Amino acid sequence: MSVSYMTHPLIRHKITLLRKEDTSTNEFRKLVEEIAMLMGYEALSDLETQDITVKTPIEESVQPVISGKKLAVVPILRAGLGMVNGILALVPSARVGHIGLYRDPKTHEPHEYYCKLPDPIDQRQIVVVDPMLATGGSAIAAVDFIKKHGGQKIKFMSIIAAPEGVDALMKAHPDIQLYVGCLDRELNENAYICPGLGDAGDRIFGTK
Ligand SMILES: O=P(O)(O)OC[C@H]1O[C@H](OP(=O)(O)OP(=O)(O)O)[C@H](O)[C@@H]1O
Ligand SMILES: O=c1cc[nH]c(=O)[nH]1
Numbered sequence: 001m002s003v004s005y006m007t008h009p010l011i012r013h014k015i016t017l018l019r020k021e022d023t024s025t026n027e028f029r030k031l032v033e034e035i036a037m038l039m040g041y042e043a044l045s046d047l048e049t050q051d052i053t054v055k056t057p058i059e060e061s062v063q064p065v066i067s068g069k070k071l072a073v074v075p076i077l078r079a080g081l082g083m084v085n086g087i088l089a090l091v092p093s094a095r096v097g098h099i100g101l102y103r104d105p106k107t108h109e110p111h112e113y114y115c116k117l118p119d120p121i122d123q124r125q126i127v128v129v130d131p132m133l134a135t136g137g138s139a140i141a142a143v144d145f146i147k148k149h150g151g152q153k154i155k156f157m158s159i160i161a162a163p164e165g166v167d168a169l170m171k172a173h174p175d176i177q178l179y180v181g182c183l184d185r186e187l188n189e190n191a192y193i194c195p196g197l198g199d200a201g202d203r204i205f206g207t208k
């Protein structure tokens with residue numbers, strides 16, 4: 001598995017704003033979408049293209065376009081939903097799958113409550129999105145599910161990750177490509193990322 005950590009100042013700047021506890025729900029949502037788009041720009045640099053013939057005012061020419069139908073964005077609900085439009089702004093014709101998981105507050109184990117993927121999935125480039133990679137339990141369960149349904153080319157994008165989550169995901173799925181906006185220090189006793197940004201789902205949807 002390859003892990004890429006974002007170094008672009010625009011991404012790092014927006015992640016800093018995201019962390020502030022007085023960032024409003026509205027602002028938080030916008031930032032998550034913008035960061036997803038900027039990270040997507042980096043993560044999709046090897047996206048498949050196909051050649052088409054276009055007629056310019058001067059002449060006919062063969063030029064590349066994105067094979068958009070071949071991409072699937074798969075948010076892990078709920079918080080991953082906040083990143084979807086950022087990726088769709090780059091590849092509007094991408095398909096969207098959904099994986100519903102919540103972390104048990106006591107055991108921190110992921111529980112699945114919804115799954116729907118584009119069919120067929122085996123030839124698609126899949127980009128799983130979730131702003132937080134903490135213990136890695138949710139990410140591992142999501143990739144397990146995608147592979148069980150035939151997904152093979154998998155990228156995973158998280159805005160903030162803990163070292164524990166990166167290690168666990170690398171161990172469980174060494175074949176995927178991971179893109180991390182910022183690697184934080186550690187998990188606390190409640191398996192929250194420190195310094196982190198709190199509960200991403202609650203901050204995106206204004207719950208709690
Ligand atoms: O790496 P892990 O330890 O599994 O933690 C990360 C997961 O926790 C959060 O979801 P949460 O369970 O809070 O659900 P929500 O998005 O509905 O708030 C987050 O969005 C990840 O999916
Ligand atoms: O810090 C964390 C850990 C898991 N989920 C979150 O939303 N935040």
Ligand SMILES: [Mg+2]
Binds near residue numbers: 079201202
């Ligand atoms: Mg949450």
